[in-house]
Amino acid sequence: MSAIDERRSQFKKYKEDVKDRGKPFYPYAMFHDTVMSLVVVGVIVGLASVWFYTSGENPDTCGGKDSCLLGPRYSEPADPGTTNFVPRPDWYFYFLFYLLRIFKWPDSVILGTVGIPTILLIIAFALPFLDIRSERRLSRRPVAVVAAILVVISMGELTYKGAVAKEALASEVVAAVPQWAQREGFANDPKAVAGANVFAEGGCTSCHTYLGTGGGNLGAPDLSAEGSKGKGVQGLESYVADPSKFGNTVMPKFGAFASIPAKDAQGKDLGISQLRVLAIFLDASKGPK
Amino acid sequence: MAVSARTRKSARLQRLEAAINYPIDWLEERSGLVGGLRYFLFRKVPGDSNWFHTLGSATLTAFLVQATTGVILAMYYKPEPKTAYASIQHITNDVTLGWLVRGMHKWGASVFIILLFFHMARVFLFGAYKYPRELNWIVGVLLLVMGMAEGFTGYLLPWDQTSYWATVVGINLNGTVPFLGPYIAQFLRGGAEIGPDTLARFYSIHMLLIPGAIFALIGLHLYLVVRLGVSSPPWSKEAAGADWVEEQVTTNGRSGLTQPAARSSWRRNGGDAE
Known part of the structure; x- marks a missing residue:
């Protein structure tokens, strides 16, 4: 008897059994x-x-x-003008949310946003065609049991980690600014220090990390040595204003900073925008000395 | 005296019965719905079906809670960036029992998703997705995807910081899909930026498009459940249609009640007589 005939006769028996003693x-x-x-x-x-x-x-x-x-x-x-907010989805998306801490922009972030979810979905849809044996007893389906345990553990782990993921509080981040200036060597540049404060208060560390501080969410890279990549102040400024122009569709636009005047530590107006000092700060970040 | 009273009463009863039956017969003659309902209610399910089999109807109940509370919320919610947040506050704090309706919708969503996963796990562990129920598994996965999409689109509607920034990033993540990404993101936003069009769009998708699809898919899902029947637990000694039942009986040399023939006649005469 071929496999399909066997399954058909088995289902016929099921129908009869249910009719007889259901x-x-x-x-x-x-x-x-x-x-x-x-x-x-x-x-x-x-x-x-x-x-x-x-x-x-x-x-x-x-x-x-x-x-x-x-x-x-x-x-x-909702206030599109503020940025000091950690984007956090509902709990059943935490596993995807945390997956994006593992993959980094721009190299592999697509694996976390598209690759793995798509593969999981294809496996879910194709399951009845991947597992075509008619055996239903768990003791005789070791692969299915191991796969189920692995899926539950990994989803549970990612959901848990997404739930307890530490968020960088703006007050803690601002306190770290003098130390950043010291280690990166821009303490004598008031514009760069002002930019570091905008970076800390503006919520950039919700996603990015800087010298060990920050969230590392959504695949956002570490920016401790962003200035050594040769983008220049101008380049960094236009990038932050609208990352989608540079092919980065994950990062939100922060063009709103261009219309806010920057102040130094003493409250004196620096005569340039917050976006500009932010770019100066990033350009001055050549990595810890 | 007594006899004639009984006859009179029975004649009255007959008239009453006829009066009750008339609309039912009328409906049955024209639609066949009564017979369909009778078939649905009195169809046989495996004798060993148990509490695990309630996860599907529990998920359906959670969905119906969402549909009902959603309709009530739609009567008070105003899908405009200027008014959405205030209307959510109004529903939660001012409208009579508004907090309960919004709270049930908010938490019902989580319960719905959890039950979807539990139901899916039950079907997986029972091997209930195997022949001939493959199609119903696929419909179920589609329902899971629809449920998650409901969660994504509904999250924006309160229009607070949490929902706004999660959606900004959520749409941006959709934008990373190769080739199609920018178009998907553009479609979801209804423009270059998140604004009034995005909110109206999410609201329409959340309360019309996806719920319609879910209702249709649930209809198909239930049709297939009724047509194909539900699987017995794989560990059951009397699992319907399982070849391992006889195996067990013969190898263990059991007799009496565990033997299929004996058991079925006992069942027919005793426990489940209709």
């Missing part, structure tokens, strides 16, 4: 389904109630507590 869907299976559905609705109502009663009416507040059990009701209203 139980009617109503009321037996339906009873279980109803109980389970009530549990699901109960859990959803429970989560909604806990979320609401442990959060506050104002954005990002938790009714007097430090952190909400299930998150705030909403954060501040």
Whole structure:
């Protein structure tokens, strides 16, 4: 008997077995389904109630507590002008989010954004055609069991790491600026120092790293030695203003910085924009001495 | 006296029965829906189906919660950058039970995704995607993709910092797809920048396009479940259609109730008599 005939006769036997000694869907299976559905609705109502009663009416507040059990009701209203914000997806995208810490722009980031998700999806769709044996007992499907365990562990690990990923707080980053100036040797250039402050306060370290500080999210590269790549102040300025012009479609545009005047540590106007000092800072970053 | 009273009552009962049956028969004659429902409810499922088999209907329940709360939210939500955030605040803090509806929608999304994965894991471990149920597995994976897309498009709607910046980056990541990337990103944004068009677009995709597709795919999914039946647990000693059942019986030399013939006649006469 060929494989397909065997499977057909097996399914015929299934139909006969169900007919002979199965139980009617109503009321037996339906009873279980109803109980389970009530549990699901109960859990959803429970989560909604806990979320609401442990959060506050104002954005990002938790009714007097430090952190909400299930998150705030909403954060501040969307503001395209601010950048000091860590882009964070909903939890079921954390595994993709964290995958992008492993791959770096520009060489391999596409593996994290497109490559691995596409491969996973193709495997998921093709599964019934990759595993064509009719065997269903787990003890006789070692490959399937090992694959399932590996998938659960790796997805769980990436989701967990995405959830606990440390974010660079602007206050901590700003405190590191004098040390950056020292180690990179631009302490005597007030424009570069002002640019370092814009870099620290502007939220660049949400994704980028600089001398060990920062998030390293979304494949963003380390910028400690960005100035040694020969892009020049002008080049860096236009890159940051609109990275998509240079083929970088991941990084948001920061052209808004061009209209904000830069100030030095004493609050004196430097006469140039924040975008310009940012570019001067990046150009002065030739790597730690 | 007593006899005639009983006859009168039974005549009245008959009239009542006829009155109840009339619309049902009317509907059945013209649509066949009553027979369809009867078939759906009284079809046989394997005798060893258990709590694991409730994950699919639990996922469906979570989806129906999303659909219901979503319709209510749509009555109050205003998909404009200037008004979206305020309308979310209004729903959460002012509208009667608005917090419950929004909270159920927000958390129902997570429950829906978790149940999708649990249901998928159950089908995988039971080997229930194998012949002849391959197509239903594919429909299920499509439903998972649709569910994730719902999560992505719904995340933007509160129009707060969290949702805005996650979506900026999310769209940019879509932009890294070779060749098509820039077009996908352009389509999602509805222009060069995220703005009013993006919000309206995400809202339309989130509440019309994908839910429509999900409803259609669930219909197909359920049709295939009813047509093909559900798999017995692979460890079951009385799994329907499994060749290992006889094997076990003969090799273990068991007798009595575990023997298929004996068991089936017992079942027919006792437990599950219709």
